[in-house]
Amino acid sequence: YFYLELLPTQQRCIAMAATSRVLRATGRLDVIRRALASGPTESATMQAVTLAKPGGPLLFSTDVPRPAAAGNKVRVKIAACGICHRDVLDRNGAFPFMQQPTILGHEIAGTVDQVGEAVRGLSVGDRVVSLHWASCGTCTPCKRGRGTECGAPEDFLALTANGGYAEYVVAGDSAFVRVPDGWSAVQAAPVQCTYGTVWHGAITRGGLQPGETVLVTGASGGVGAAAVRLASRLGCKVIGTTTSEKKVDFIRSLGADHVVVAPDNKFFKDSRVKGGVDMVLECVGAPTFEASLRSIGRGGRVVLIGNVTVGQAPVRLGGLIINSQQIIGTDSCTAAELEQVFAFMDKAGIKPDIAATIPLADAAKAHEMLENRAVQGRVVLTVGSGQW
Numbered sequence: 001y002f003y004l005e006l007l008p009t010q011q012r013c014i015a016m017a018a019t020s021r022v023l024r025a026t027g028r029l030d031v032i033r034r035a036l037a038s039g040p041t042e043s044a045t046m047q048a049v050t051l052a053k054p055g056g057p058l059l060f061s062t063d064v065p066r067p068a069a070a071g072n073k074v075r076v077k078i079a080a081c082g083i084c085h086r087d088v089l090d091r092n093g094a095f096p097f098m099q100q101p102t103i104l105g106h107e108i109a110g111t112v113d114q115v116g117e118a119v120r121g122l123s124v125g126d127r128v129v130s131l132h133w134a135s136c137g138t139c140t141p142c143k144r145g146r147g148t149e150c151g152a153p154e155d156f157l158a159l160t161a162n163g164g165y166a167e168y169v170v171a172g173d174s175a176f177v178r179v180p181d182g183w184s185a186v187q188a189a190p191v192q193c194t195y196g197t198v199w200h201g202a203i204t205r206g207g208l209q210p211g212e213t214v215l216v217t218g219a220s221g222g223v224g225a226a227a228v229r230l231a232s233r234l235g236c237k238v239i240g241t242t243t244s245e246k247k248v249d250f251i252r253s254l255g256a257d258h259v260v261v262a263p264d265n266k267f268f269k270d271s272r273v274k275g276g277v278d279m280v281l282e283c284v285g286a287p288t289f290e291a292s293l294r295s296i297g298r299g300g301r302v303v304l305i306g307n308v309t310v311g312q313a314p315v316r317l318g319g320l321i322i323n324s325q326q327i328i329g330t331d332s333c334t335a336a337e338l339e340q341v342f343a344f345m346d347k348a349g350i351k352p353d354i355a356a357t358i359p360l361a362d363a364a365k366a367h368e369m370l371e372n373r374a375v376q377g378r379v380v381l382t383v384g385s386g387q388w
Contacts, residue, residue, distance in 0.1 A: 073172055074173050076110040076168065077111050110386060212237070231281070238258075268292075275296065278296070286307055303328045
């Protein structure tokens, strides 16, 4: 019937009459009428950007199979997905255990539209953002409220499960957290991987206190910008680092007290640093790690939040021992921490710094922007018609 609508009027009338006679004779006319009365059926496919194998291109498609939720899984209709530098690493094969093919993206915001029979904490219609994975809930760390240390994480988004460069995603219900009122999907999508990760590293793991001096590497990026804003609002003295003079004003606008421009990454030589920093929030990783260690004073901490390469970094063990210094690794945040972060940001009146919004089909362009260091803040993909 749908295709017959495309015919000229006279031909359509003749064809529809003939089709109805055939359907009535075979007993199928009533079935079709009931189906039409109940409204359109759900499409079996969706739009998505796929990666066939590491190092391959990001390919936009309109006929990727749409997933369904069952058991403890929920399906989320995606409205937005932030793009993290880890996505670039994922695309280039930094994690050997990544499924192939896969759909990248772990900074998801959307609306729950289907729940499995074992789901208890979420309902259809809930607006949610994703964590990095679904924690198992049964291992010792999970029982102690430390889901970031889960011994058997499920649905590691973009790595062992498909991620957010798509219209829909399915993952365990513990991979999602409700979003409070007053947030758009574009604003909410990057919160977990930026502010949430910094909160977990600086406060939960690093014990950051008001009045301390904090140095943030890569201070103009999505995570770096969040680190500057968060540390500043917590009452810390903040020093941001960058390799470009063009980014100084932006970093200052975030709340940095000082900005050190160091194209060679030797910011530890600056008189405002000089081994007197209480904490470094290391958002760059290997390229700046040695300089970060040389920036902290006695009892100082380097909190390793990000690593934009897969390279190694030298560590002077003697200096750590003599100066009672710490290197703290950190990853993601828990659901409880993310709820705290949203509450803190609401009270402080801050939102993530969005550099650009880009349609799903242009995800490859967004990756180019990150690789060319052409981003101040976060780039976010907008997906489908589910914006809020």
